[in-house]
Structures are given as structure tokens and as C-alpha cells.
Amino acid sequence: MAPGLLDKVLSLVFENSCLICSESSQNNLVCTNCKDELSKQSTSYVRNLKHITVYSYGFYGGKLRQSILNFKNNDKNLSVFFSGLLTQHWLKLNNHLPINNIMVIPVPSHLKRIKERGYCHTTLIAKGFAQNLSYNFSNSLIKRKRHTKHMNKLKNKLERYKNVEEAFDIIGNIHTNTNLVVIDDILTSGATMQEIAKTLLKHNPHIKITGLTIACGDKFT
Ligand SMILES: [Zn+2]
DSSP states (O other): OOTTHHHHHHHHHHHBBOOOOOOOOSSSOOOOOOOOOOOEEEEEEEEEEEEOEEEEEESSSHHHHHHHHHHHHHHTTHHHHHHHHHHHHHHHHGSSSSSOOOOEEEOOHHHHHHHHSOOHHHHHHHHHHHHTTTTTSSSSEEEOOSOOOOOOGSSSSHHHHHHHHEEEESOOOOTTTTTEEEEEEEEOOOOHHHHHHHHHHHTTOOOOOEEEEEEEEOOOO
16 A cells, blocks of 8 residues: 555545444534434423523433533544534524623633543534634633532532532623623533523623533433
């Protein structure tokens, strides 16, 4: 085999493989079967928390769960697909949601996890979402100020709320009348979204905050 040919063949195989199931995808990131299955999971969940309403694309299970795990564990290219999914979902919800002065922010990931992965998955989808809709984007507005445990290691709602209590800091100013859209991959107990919204409102009570996630899981009630 000529030098470099193997790389070319491998890159062709990779480019033609679905990032979720690895079957042929005809140069798309995700194959038609996976897209169909995911669109069947689009059930449009809405969760009203104390300080924030969170909209989710679908329930955390089946293909949606598998694709999020692929994205978080090894395939950063799926961010393009997920930001597209959230963009479509947001446009469908258009009547209920703000359209002006929007600033998109990701839920900050653990630094340790970012180092392990090599990328911050929530930043990638939030940035793609903001670019798709020409919204402002910031990944430095909110920071984790202390280490928190993995939420999936905590077995009940109370532990999860305590784990993130006072865990975030706002850096810089947020203009009054800003509509913040906070993006995360999965909403479970809602503790993180709730704490972020509480911290933002303490900083400026005149802003509006909406949550948007790919999936919504068990809420531990
Ligand atoms: Zn597929």
C-alpha cells in the first residue's frame, strides 16, 4: 500500500460512519436511522423549578442516552449535531421563549473532567447553538468556585442540592434585561440549574433566565 493510503482509507471510513452507531452515514455525522430514532424521542419536556424553567429535547433513555454518552466520552464532533438538535427544538418552542438580548451560557463543567475529556462538552453545544442563532455567547460569566462531587454519585435530591449550594460565582456584569439561556446536557434533579439561576438572580434580579438541555432524566422525587 502506498504511503499515506491507509490514512486516506481510514479517514474515508471514519467520515462515512455514524457517530452514534458506527454504521454507514453517507457523509453525515449521524445516520438516517439514528436521526429517526432520536426524532421519535423528541417529547419536549418542561420543568418549572423555583428560579428557572428548563426545556428539554427528550427523555434520557434509548438512543438519546447512548448518543450523549458517546459525546461525553469520546466524540466531540457530536457537538455539531447536538447544537443543531437544540436549535431546532428552541425554534419549535419559539412562542414561549425570549427572542431579544439573548446571551447563551453553558453550565460549567468540572475542570478535572474537561482535562480527562480534552474538551468541555457543554461549552461546545452552547457555542454551536449561539452561533446557529446569532446569539451572544459567554463561557466565562459563571465559574465553579469550589469542587463539587459527581451528581451521579449522589443518590437523592437533597444530597444533590447540598452538593452545588454556593458552588458558583458570577464573573463580570450582566446587563439588566438580558435574557440568559443556560445550556446543559442532562437535567436530573435540577439542582445545578436551580443553583445557577439563584446565583445569577442574586447578582442581578432584573435578568430573565431560561434553561435548555438535550435530555431530561429521573428527577429523584
Ligand atoms: Zn447511526
